[in-house]
Amino acid sequence: MAACTEVKVQGYEEFCEALKKHKGKQVFAYFSGNKNEQGVSWCPDCVKAEPVVRGELKNLPEGSVFIYCQVGERPYWKDPKNEFKENLKLTGVPTLLKCGTPQKLVEEECLNTDLVNMMFTED
Numbered sequence: 764m765a766a767c768t769e770v771k772v773q774g775y776e777e778f779c780e781a782l783k784k785h786k787g788k789q790v791f792a793y794f795s796g797n798k799n800e801q802g803v804s805w806c807p808d809c810v811k812a813e814p815v816v817r818g819e820l821k822n823l824p825e826g827s828v829f830i831y832c833q834v835g836e837r838p839y840w841k842d843p844k845n846e847f848k849e850n851l852k853l854t855g856v857p858t859l860l861k862c863g864t865p866q867k868l869v870e871e872e873c874l875n876t877d878l879v880n881m882m883f884t885e886d
Contacts, residue, residue, distance in 0.1 A: 767823040771831045773797075775846035778832045782862060789827040790862040791883065793873075794853060796840060797833045805837045812857040812873035819879045830862075 770781045782790060793816055796806030804810050820829060834840050834847050834856055847853045851860075859868040861882055872878050 766825045767791075767820060767827045767829050769820070769829045769831060771833075773833045774835060775850070778830065781828075781830050781832075785828040785830075789824055790830060791823065791827060792830040792832055792860045792862055794832050794834050794847065794856050794858045794860070796856050797836050804833075806840075806856050808855075808870050808874070809857045815874055815876055816857070816859060816879055819876065819883055822880055822883045824883070 768785075770785070772778050772781050778792070782792075793813075795809040795813065796804040798804045804813075823829060834853075835845070839845055840847075840856065842848075853869075855870040857870065857873040859873050859879065859882060861867070866882055868875075868878055868882060
């Protein structure tokens, strides 16, 4: 039995709902470009980062929540006015956030096992 709960969401509204639903818990969120029918994201770094991040999920704190959020297709993501950029101040995908804290890993940082591990294990 995994120590953490994984929630998969699509788009900003679903992300906000998931966040509300798990209020009071420690929430980590991973943002990735949408995947096609073959399960491959349009974002090459997202494709590389996902196995790294998933490999570290076992180190998440007991009772925490991991939200896997697909941010949308490339044209939506490229729009500087999209909700992720405006409201969450995301600058790139993949991004890994420790919700409610300033801690985040962006793009290449998500490929670094040590950085991901530190984010998941540090208080």
